[in-house]
Amino acid sequence: MAERNAVPPPEWTDEKIGIKVRLALWLRDVVGEGNVFTKAQLREAFPESAQVERRLRDLREHEWEIETKLTRVSLKPGEFLFAHAGEPLWDPATRAARVARRSPSTRVRREVLERDGQACARCGLRAGAVPLDVAFVVSPVHGGAADPDNLITLCPTCNVAVKRAARPPGEEEVWSRMVGLSEGEQSRLLAWMALDRRPVSAIEEVWQLYRTAPISQRNALKERLALAVSARDEGNEPL
Numbered sequence: 448m449a450e451r452n453a454v455p456p457p458e459w460t461d462e463k464i465g466i467k468v469r470l471a472l473w474l475r476d477v478v479g480e481g482n483v484f485t486k487a488q489l490r491e492a493f494p495e496s497a498q499v500e501r502r503l504r505d506l507r508e509h510e511w512e513i514e515t516k517l518t519r520v521s522l523k524p525g526e527f528l529f530a531h532a533g534e535p536l537w538d539p540a541t542r543a544a545r546v547a548r549r550s551p552s553t554r555v556r557r558e559v560l561e562r563d564g565q566a567c568a569r570c571g572l573r574a575g576a577v578p579l580d581v582a583f584v585v586s587p588v589h590g591g592a593a594d595p596d597n598l599i600t601l602c603p604t605c606n607v608a609v610k611r612a613a614r615p616p617g618e619e620e621v622w623s624r625m626v627g628l629s630e631g632e633q634s635r636l637l638a639w640m641a642l643d644r645r646p647v648s649a650i651e652e653v654w655q656l657y658r659t660a661p662i663s664q665r666n667a668l669k670e671r672l673a674l675a676v677s678a679r680d681e682g683n684e685p686l
């Protein structure tokens with residue numbers, strides 16, 4: 448087998464390396480490309496890992512092709528086909544390249560924050576109200592690059608929502624939703640577009656702050672506001 452790296456790869460049995468890397472090595476060295484293996488064999492090889500099937504799915508993100516009966520009808524339940532090896536995860540050079548591809552430089556980060564007006568590009572919350580992340584539009588797993596065109600400023604809440612999408616929405620998909628808005632909403636949307644951000648109301652900013660506070664603090668704040676609101680409703684002086 449042709450290995451470009453000079454350092455010999457570790458053994459799959461080496462418990463000092465991560466389970467995902469060990470799994471890749473096990474597939475390559477024990478199962479072999481093109482062969483079928485069973486769930487029982489997988490569990491026998493990694494008895495200590497309760498998550499081994501999940502790790503197997505994680506390998507797909509690194510272009511490892513592992514099929515089940517869902518993708519290949521000839522397989523029986525509990526059988527997997529190791530169709531094709533992907534990235535050599537045990538190779539330090541591959542790891543370094545992946546990390547580099549995944550993290551934009553400080554300069555690029557600053558450029559993106561500046562461009563997005565130091566506010567979440569999705570919901571409009573500003574830096575100060577929430578910590579902002581510079582996130583990928585198309586994930587590096589799907590070939591997205593760490594350059595400004597593929598980066599976006601997001602608050603933590605929006606980052607979670609956006610990360611799950613493998614692809615950005617298509618233009619027609621967005622347009623069909625746009626034409627479905629009322630005339631008033633279309634005018635408002637156009638104003639936000641001209642501004643290149645969505646103005647966020649004070650209540651939304653406070654809500655976001657509240658949601659990012661620890662549970663104990665949230666409970667205290669909820670009680671304080673409940674007291675203040677009920678005191679006011681009874682015509683007393685608010686707290």
Ligand SMILES: [Zn+2]
Pocket residue numbers: 567568569570571572601602603604605606
């Ligand atoms: Zn947001």
